[in-house]
Amino acid sequence: MATLARLSDVTYWYPGRGQPALRDVSLEIGPAEVILVVGSSGSGKSTLLRCLNGLVPHFHGGTLAGRVEVDGKDTRTSHTHELAHAVGLVFQDPESQSVMTTVEREIAFGLENRGVTSAAISRLVEEALILLGLSHLRHASLATLSGGELQKVALASVVATQPQLLLLDEPTSQLDPVSSEELLAAIRRLSEDTGSTIMLAEHRTERCLHLVTRVLYMNDGVLVADADPQRFADWALDGHRGLLPPVARLFARRARGHSADADDPGLPMTVKDAHRLLVAHEDPKPRHRPATSQGSPGGIALEARKLAIGYDPDEPLLEGLSFSLARGEAVALMGENGVGKSTLVRHFIGLARPLAGKVMLLGRDVGELTVAAAARDCAVMGQNPNDLFVKDTVAEEIAFTLDALGITGEQRASLTAGIVAELDLAALLQRNPRDLSGGERTRVALAATVCADPTMVVLDEPTRGMDALHKAELAASVRRWVAAGRCVVLVTHDVEFAASVVERVIVLGDRGLLADGPAADVLDGSLFFSTQINRLLRRALPGVLREDEIEWAGGDS
Amino acid sequence: MPTFRTAAVERRASPKRRSEASRRGLARRRPAAIVAYVGALTLAALILINPLQVTLLLALCLAVLIVAGRGRAAWPYLKTALYIGGFLAIVNPLISRSGATVLWQLQLGPFHVPITIQGVAYGVATALRIIAVITAFALFNLVLDPDDQLGLMSRLSFRTGLVISLACRLLPVFSRDAARISNAQRARGVELDAGRRRARVAARVPLLAALLAQSLERAVDVAASMEARGFGARDRSHWSHERRWRLADLVTTAAALLAAAALLGGLFAGAFSYNFYPLLDDPWSQLASLWWVLAFAALVVPALWSLPWRRSPG
Numbered sequence: 001m002a003t004l005a006r007l008s009d010v011t012y013w014y015p016g017r018g019q020p021a022l023r024d025v026s027l028e029i030g031p032a033e034v035i036l037v038v039g040s041s042g043s044g045k046s047t048l049l050r051c052l053n054g055l056v057p058h059f060h061g062g063t064l065a066g067r068v069e070v071d072g073k074d075t076r077t078s079h080t081h082e083l084a085h086a087v088g089l090v091f092q093d094p095e096s097q098s099v100m101t102t103v104e105r106e107i108a109f110g111l112e113n114r115g116v117t118s119a120a121i122s123r124l125v126e127e128a129l130i131l132l133g134l135s136h137l138r139h140a141s142l143a144t145l146s147g148g149e150l151q152k153v154a155l156a157s158v159v160a161t162q163p164q165l166l167l168l169d170e171p172t173s174q175l176d177p178v179s180s181e182e183l184l185a186a187i188r189r190l191s192e193d194t195g196s197t198i199m200l201a202e203h204r205t206e207r208c209l210h211l212v213t214r215v216l217y218m219n220d221g222v223l224v225a226d227a228d229p230q231r232f233a234d235w236a237l238d239g240h241r242g243l244l245p246p247v248a249r250l251f252a253r254r255a256r257g258h259s260a261d262a263d264d265p266g267l268p269m270t271v272k273d274a275h276r277l278l279v280a281h282e283d284p285k286p287r288h289r290p291a292t293s294q295g296s297p298g299g300i301a302l303e304a305r306k307l308a309i310g311y312d313p314d315e316p317l318l319e320g321l322s323f324s325l326a327r328g329e330a331v332a333l334m335g336e337n338g339v340g341k342s343t344l345v346r347h348f349i350g351l352a353r354p355l356a357g358k359v360m361l362l363g364r365d366v367g368e369l370t371v372a373a374a375a376r377d378c379a380v381m382g383q384n385p386n387d388l389f390v391k392d393t394v395a396e397e398i399a400f401t402l403d404a405l406g407i408t409g410e411q412r413a414s415l416t417a418g419i420v421a422e423l424d425l426a427a428l429l430q431r432n433p434r435d436l437s438g439g440e441r442t443r444v445a446l447a448a449t450v451c452a453d454p455t456m457v458v459l460d461e462p463t464r465g466m467d468a469l470h471k472a473e474l475a476a477s478v479r480r481w482v483a484a485g486r487c488v489v490l491v492t493h494d495v496e497f498a499a500s501v502v503e504r505v506i507v508l509g510d511r512g513l514l515a516d517g518p519a520a521d522v523l524d525g526s527l528f529f530s531t532q533i534n535r536l537l538r539r540a541l542p543g544v545l546r547e548d549e550i551e552w553a554g555g556d557s
Numbered sequence: 558m559p560t561f562r563t564a565a566v567e568r569r570a571s572p573k574r575r576s577e578a579s580r581r582g583l584a585r586r587r588p589a590a591i592v593a594y595v596g597a598l599t600l601a602a603l604i605l606i607n608p609l610q611v612t613l614l615l616a617l618c619l620a621v622l623i624v625a626g627r628g629r630a631a632w633p634y635l636k637t638a639l640y641i642g643g644f645l646a647i648v649n650p651l652i653s654r655s656g657a658t659v660l661w662q663l664q665l666g667p668f669h670v671p672i673t674i675q676g677v678a679y680g681v682a683t684a685l686r687i688i689a690v691i692t693a694f695a696l697f698n699l700v701l702d703p704d705d706q707l708g709l710m711s712r713l714s715f716r717t718g719l720v721i722s723l724a725c726r727l728l729p730v731f732s733r734d735a736a737r738i739s740n741a742q743r744a745r746g747v748e749l750d751a752g753r754r755r756a757r758v759a760a761r762v763p764l765l766a767a768l769l770a771q772s773l774e775r776a777v778d779v780a781a782s783m784e785a786r787g788f789g790a791r792d793r794s795h796w797s798h799e800r801r802w803r804l805a806d807l808v809t810t811a812a813a814l815l816a817a818a819a820l821l822g823g824l825f826a827g828a829f830s831y832n833f834y835p836l837l838d839d840p841w842s843q844l845a846s847l848w849w850v851l852a853f854a855a856l857v858v859p860a861l862w863s864l865p866w867r868r869s870p871g
Binding site: 349 | 584702707738743744748749763775778781785787788790794795
């Protein structure tokens with residue numbers, strides 16, 4: 001197999017950092033491979049990709065030991081724009097990678113940089129538009145596109161240059177599930193149609209493990225595992241189950257009486273694979289494991305009464321919303337992108353005013369409260385933790401919130417000590433929040449949001465771009481808050497995460513509530529807002545959502 | 558059990574996106590034709606003095622803006638133009654002493670200020686010229702999208718054009734960042750909107766750090782993305798194939814050049830001179846001037862060609 005790229009004993013330090021971001025990484029990449037790179041935040045996934053297109057070290061500086069060769073060129077001596085002929089990179093944030101203002105022009109930018117003739121650019125732009133299904137948006141201004149469309153434009157811009165190696169750095173982390181699925185489908189089509197090598201860094205393995213031919217697992221800058229998906233799944237069973245899709249985790253617990261033969265199909269990665277396994281090997285059967293209840297909700301924390309929200313009274317985003325949220329319950333608020341979920345939660349503390357109806361927070365009309373007064377009882381954390389950070393240290397961030405809410409004296413000291421202990425922040429108190437890793441930043445943002453012990457906590461897309469470990473930590477915090485009698489609202493697209501922590505789901509649709517009820521009822525049988533386990537077992541075991549709700553007849557292996 | 562209600566879940570198309578997808582009026586022309594036409598309009602606004610001619614020119618500029626579907630977007634420009642024009646229209650009669658026909662005597666403290674018809678007319682005409690120039694500028698900015706501006710400018714200075722394009726691209730993002738950061742702070746109880754203006758400004762100062770940090774991070778990401786896409790190579794090409802030259806583009810460009818020639822010819826021939834002081838010249842007499850008729854007709858033709866009910870693809 002010809003080698004497209006080779007890393008030999010690569011160690012890399014970012015400028016001013018004592019610890020290397022990559023340690024002794026050696027790797028060979030061949031043509032027509034589809035490679036998934038997994039690992040926690042800060043494990044070196046992005047750095048590995050940036051090594052392959054020369055941004056490391058040419059753009060980021062720092063110290064590079066070892067050798068990186070791409071398409072026969074040493075990246076140390078070849079500049080990034082020379083490597084751009086062979087390597088294309090799509091970044092995480094769709095907002096931060098576009099340069100021009102219209103779709104066509106954006107796609108043409110990379111081709112112009114390569115000196116392609118005007119006639120050839122016209123043809124390649126047209127083909128990229130068709131390939132990514134963007135023809136209808138060719139003249140659209142990038143400012144009017146959704147995140148998913150913008151990310152597809154970024155992909156089209158790179159695809160148009162026909163790179164041999166296409167690198168995708170968590171391209172779906174900022175996208176809702178629909179947009180993510182569209183993008184991943186486009187990537188799959190691309191690999192099948194063009195035969196390019198695709199290298200994809202991604203946290204949510206259930207979305208893409210079945211698409212790839214090879215998996216790399218990075219931990220603390222070290223390439224720990226490098227295997228095909230089945231061998232990777234077998235390896236992950238020993239201490240890294242969180243990296244596997246729920247159906248793989250479920251079947252990993254099944255007694256594999258049939259697995260000794262050479263035809264063992266291995267662990268399933270998709271619902272389809274799992275169905276096949278269930279049909280081929282009927283025993284043992286899955287059955288519902290009695291779950292422990294989280295307890296019953298308490299008094300009403302927030303009530304929406306005939307609420308209409310939006311920006312135009314003639315065309316409200318949502319109207320006729322009536323629901324109540326209780327203390328001691330966790331609720332997921334779901335719905336397609338742009339339906340008004342984030343706008344709705346802004347009404348909980350008066351950040352937006354309703355077009356009609358009212359919101360009652362602990363029995364008081366939010367319309368008659370200041371935002372600060374409402375924020376004392378209902379903490380709302382937005383999608384980007386960085387939006388909160390205005391101080392130089394973590395301790396100052398917590399103090400800033402308590403100051404703003406007018407909390408002083410012993411209560412302040414006790415609340416500070418409580419939140420620092422709860423979120424394990426003692427070692428970070430004197431650090432600048434912006435210097436912390438992604439998971440640490442989220443913990444600090446949570447601390448700055450909930451430090452005043454509010455009755456309600458609202459988290460808007462808290463798991464966006466979050467790895468499995470940090471999700472588990474967040475889930476544990478949510479469960480503690482609910483047990484302590486708080487009402488927790490999660491605005492989320494992450495169905496698997498929601499199913500793991502909430503008992504109630506509200507689905508918003510065009511102009512109002514589509515569904516409101518227990519998670520097991522709302523998510524069961526849903527076409528889209530459903531978990532992998534539910535899609536697999538909804539007929540045999542209706543209402544089952546999570547892998548830990550299932551046990552195998554005869555006991556787990 | 559959950560309660561379900563049928564609802565059409567359908568993504569609403571943004572009105573802005575719709576207008577971007579289907580260019581109208583002058584926006585359908587090639588960038589070079591737009592530049593030529595807007596250049597001719599600007600030249601006319603700078604050369605013409607006669608209040609009637611300037612009024613007709615301003616009406617033409619506004620009509621072209623509206624036909625291109627940019628009337629609402631032009632309002633901020635027009636508001637600025639009205640402020641500046643209004644200021645000139647008010648101040649000129651107060652300071653002008655050359656008019657012969659006194660309308661009334663204004664008593665400003667110890668000063669007697671004679672307000673003359675000629676002073677008022679000159680103020681109004683100057684205001685109209687300023688408004689026409691700003692409207693032409695608005696036309697250029699709103700009808701010619703930044704990428705087309707970049708395309709034209711890249712032939713002179715690509716880097717300058719790129720900076721303009723990036724600014725156009727990132728300013729709305731920057732504005733959204735600012736709104737998001739403000740809301741995040743309000744949600745933690747920070748009072749940003751209470752008190753006098755000074756207190757409100759002081760409360761927002763810490764937010765600048767967050768905004769600056771995010772903007773710098775974004776700028777670094779954009780720079781990395783540009784480099785990863787081959788920016789910086791020496792043999793850069795320029796894509797100019799997106800809209801072919803059509804008859805309408807040729808007509809617009811030719812008409813603009815003809816108008817410019819007529820305007821300059823009339824200027825040198827003295828056909829556009831107009832005296833406000835001490836007495837107003839007859840504004841109607843110049844409307845029959847051949848130079849004016851030629852220039853204005855040449856400016857009107859491309860506007861008529863752009864009308865929406867024309868079925869021509871051009």
